[in-house]
Amino acid sequence: MAERKFYYHHLTDDLVVSRQQDYQLPDNYSIFPTTSASKAWAKIIRLSGGLISLVYVRAIARIQIVGKEKLQLVSDQGYFIYGNHTQPFGDIVLPLSLVPWQNYYAIGAPANWGIPILGKLVLPYFALPVGQNLKQSGKLISAVTQVIQAKKTVVIYPEAHVWPYYTKIRPFTKTSMHFPVALHAPSFTMTTTYSRLHLGKRPRITVYIDGPFYPDRHLDKKQAQVQLHTQISAAMQRRAHLSNYQYYTYQRLV
Incomplete structure (x- = not known):
């Protein structure tokens, strides 16, 4: 039996709301650390x-990752990873x-x-905030251009809002593909699925990596x-169908 039930009107609803939901960053914020102290702290945060992640993935959540070796196909360039957003904490550390x-x-x-704490001491050192103007x-x-040109990785959760343990892929906009098309960069999918364990109520978590997917340079930007x-979307939908257990349930309100 499911542990928790969520009610929603639309698949784009934000169901996990924080007390700082309306928080706005000032226009003069710096995305990357600029001082020696902040750069040193960034290394500490990233290494930590x-x-x-090692402890959480292997020992606590015991997540099985399938297809990780595919990422090595583009290890000499920057790339994007698109994931379904179903774990408030896990989606931060899994990548x-x-x-x-x-x-x-x-x-x-x-x-x-x-x-508090997360937004002040952690996120500023590896996260890129969506612009509000x-x-x-x-x-x-x-910032994204700089990261990709430096041959690093940008993770995007195009569904935007986290729905804990949700087993389907929620709709996301075509504009979420803007960056890989604009930067001619490859993309992968990182699809989290849930299946029943023989013992215990919590599901087994399996993450599938698929790709790389390349934008077609012969098309205009919108078509690409x-x-x-x-x-x-097709890759994520195909993997999501492997989920066979609803730990949390979701009911649409009429």
Whole structure:
């Protein structure tokens, strides 16, 4: 029997709301650390995150990762990873078990920067905030470009909001493919699935890596986004069908 039940009106609803949901970053914030102290702290945070990921993935959540070796096909260039957003904590640390701790960046909602401790001492050193106006959006574009050109990795959860243990892929916009198309960079999918264990109530977590997927340079940008969106969505949908256990249930309100 499911442990918790969520009610929603639309598949795009934000069901996990923090007290700082309306938090806004000032226009003069710096995405990357600029001082010697902040750069040193960034290394500490990243290295600590790698160790936490190792313990969490292997010993606590016991996540099985299938297809990790595919990432080596583009290890000499920057790339994107698209994942379904179903673990509030796990989705933060899981990618650190896939890519080197020096290379990991994730795009996140500004509300996360308002969370005590996490938003002040952790996120500023590996996360890239979504812009809330033209100036901030320009900062994000510049930051993502810099990361990819440095042959590092950007993780994107295109569904935007976390739905814990949700077993389907929620709709996401074609514009979420903007960056790989604009930067001619490859993408992978990282699909989290849930299956029943013989013992205990919590499900087995298996993560599937698929790709690489490349934008078609013969198409214009909008057409290339549509094509890449179709490929990314299809890969995630195919893997999501492997889930066979609902630990949490979701009911739509009429």
